[in-house]
Amino acid sequence: MINELAETLEINQPQSVQLIVDSAEECHLCVNVKENVHCALVLTIQNAPQIELKLHCGQASQVNLFVMNESASKVALNQTAEVKEDGLLTLSFAEFNEAASSITSTVELAGTAAVCNMNSALLCKMEKEMVMMIHHKASLTSSHMNHSGVLLEGGKLFVDATGKIDRGAKGSKSHQKSRALTFDQPKSATVLPQLLIDENDVEASHVTSVGQIDENQMYYLQSRGLSKSQATQLITLGALMPIAEVLEDETLKAQMKLKIEAKVNEVCSM
Amino acid sequence: MSVLVIENLHVEIEGKEILKGVDLTVHADEIHALMGPNGNGKSTLLAAIMGHPKYHVTSGSIAFDGKDVLSMSVDERSRAGLFLGMQYPQEISGVTNSDFLRAAMNARQEKPVSLFKFIKEMEGTIKELQMKPDLAHRYLNEGFSGGEKKRNEIVQMKMLKPTMAMLDEIDSGLDVDALKIVANAVVDMKEKEHLGLLVVSHYERFYQLLKPTHAHVLIDGKIVYEGDQSLVEKIDAEGYDWLYKQLNINLKKPERKQTISLGSCAVKEKAK
Numbered sequence: 281m282i283n284e285l286a287e288t289l290e291i292n293q294p295q296s297v298q299l300i301v302d303s304a305e306e307c308h309l310c311v312n313v314k315e316n317v318h319c320a321l322v323l324t325i326q327n328a329p330q331i332e333l334k335l336h337c338g339q340a341s342q343v344n345l346f347v348m349n350e351s352a353s354k355v356a357l358n359q360t361a362e363v364k365e366d367g368l369l370t371l372s373f374a375e376f377n378e379a380a381s382s383i384t385s386t387v388e389l390a391g392t393a394a395v396c397n398m399n400s401a402l403l404c405k406m407e408k409e410m411v412m413m414i415h416h417k418a419s420l421t422s423s424h425m426n427h428s429g430v431l432l433e434g435g436k437l438f439v440d441a442t443g444k445i446d447r448g449a450k451g452s453k454s455h456q457k458s459r460a461l462t463f464d465q466p467k468s469a470t471v472l473p474q475l476l477i478d479e480n481d482v483e484a485s486h487v488t489s490v491g492q493i494d495e496n497q498m499y500y501l502q503s504r505g506l507s508k509s510q511a512t513q514l515i516t517l518g519a520l521m522p523i524a525e526v527l528e529d530e531t532l533k534a535q536m537k538l539k540i541e542a543k544v545n546e547v548c549s550m
Numbered sequence: 551m552s553v554l555v556i557e558n559l560h561v562e563i564e565g566k567e568i569l570k571g572v573d574l575t576v577h578a579d580e581i582h583a584l585m586g587p588n589g590n591g592k593s594t595l596l597a598a599i600m601g602h603p604k605y606h607v608t609s610g611s612i613a614f615d616g617k618d619v620l621s622m623s624v625d626e627r628s629r630a631g632l633f634l635g636m637q638y639p640q641e642i643s644g645v646t647n648s649d650f651l652r653a654a655m656n657a658r659q660e661k662p663v664s665l666f667k668f669i670k671e672m673e674g675t676i677k678e679l680q681m682k683p684d685l686a687h688r689y690l691n692e693g694f695s696g697g698e699k700k701r702n703e704i705v706q707m708k709m710l711k712p713t714m715a716m717l718d719e720i721d722s723g724l725d726v727d728a729l730k731i732v733a734n735a736v737v738d739m740k741e742k743e744h745l746g747l748l749v750v751s752h753y754e755r756f757y758q759l760l761k762p763t764h765a766h767v768l769i770d771g772k773i774v775y776e777g778d779q780s781l782v783e784k785i786d787a788e789g790y791d792w793l794y795k796q797l798n799i800n801l802k803k804p805e806r807k808q809t810i811s812l813g814s815c816a817v818k819e820k821a822k
Contacts, residue, residue: 495603502624503628503636504657506654507623507657514642518689
């Protein structure tokens, strides 16, 4: 449990860490993962107006950071990370709470062949904003962003996702996929996918979709006996549930799935 | 025993009339082959029976076991026992086959199906259709080949146990072996569950395996000719020209506007 204003965590050996942030003040958290260490971190935000999270992933380390926002009031999270040579960072943001939030995430792939897989799943009943950048500074680095948002009545989503490849970062790959499903106003979601590339020898792509649930998909599900609300529920679950798959601990994964299912059932049956 | 009765059905899409008075009755234990050239209303008929929102029934009636189908929503039609195996099954990302099928099975019974019973039944059906064992955990139709999608439609049909099934070109995209597997599964279900079937296909090979009890030819929105399996064989051998001649059908070809490019000769175009 973190309720101190500043905390530094040194991870020298393989382990799973669960952190809970519950603080009325701004929090600073620094996590250093040493080289060749494999660790899984689950950070649950219960309360904190502002969080500064710094992550350092050592050479050939494998870090899986899962951030779950459960706060009932607005949270502003500013997260930065640096991934060294051959390091692998899996970074996930899950929000199913009924409060506004603002996430800024910047990942620097600083060493050769460093990898970052970034995922997010947001159920929006309030205003949520995500500004993310994965910066490729070395050769053979690769990144995948996968963002999924479902907007309910009154929800607003703004996603700015950038993949940046510096000159000299040869053989790098930057791919991103963003999807926002809306139930009423398609205008309530804005997704800005960006690729800033200063090198020729790269692979890069982005896929974005923003819009209401496809009429043909609804018809298909209904033609198998599901009511409109059951079909909506299933499609919403389908958009958000894959985030749980990144959790390595099977118990945590099962708990997360139940949590997502309960929340979606609650809001879709309203 | 189930019975589907369609009377004088007129259907339009975006203001254009596609079906112009279809009469058809399908009983349990019967297999009806619905044939006809492309674009004459076969898929429209099946979609209208299932209740696709784009198809507007302007007149006529559809009754299933005496109940008015047209007053039911799509899901109500399914729960009443109708099933449509679609020509282009939808891909739904993030929704696994097993979650979807379990939800669909639970939607049609008061008590939720037990997990053990569901897994056993799903594994058995996947095996019967000779699909990969990971089917249950894959997202619904996402990344499936054309043949896998069609076989997955039959997996759903077997699991949901309808009493009246419509199959819309379910044989397209299937290889020779898969065609046999699908046909055997359909025939097995018809024999065991007394399923009634309305099947659209262009290929006699599929009908040879299904052995339809009735055959109908739909041209220009109307059923113009009826028979049994021998009609399917005749069409396979001779096409539809003999029917056009026999019934004196003259189909109007849609007018095609000729595009005049900068390289065209204006004098020749005018003379046409």
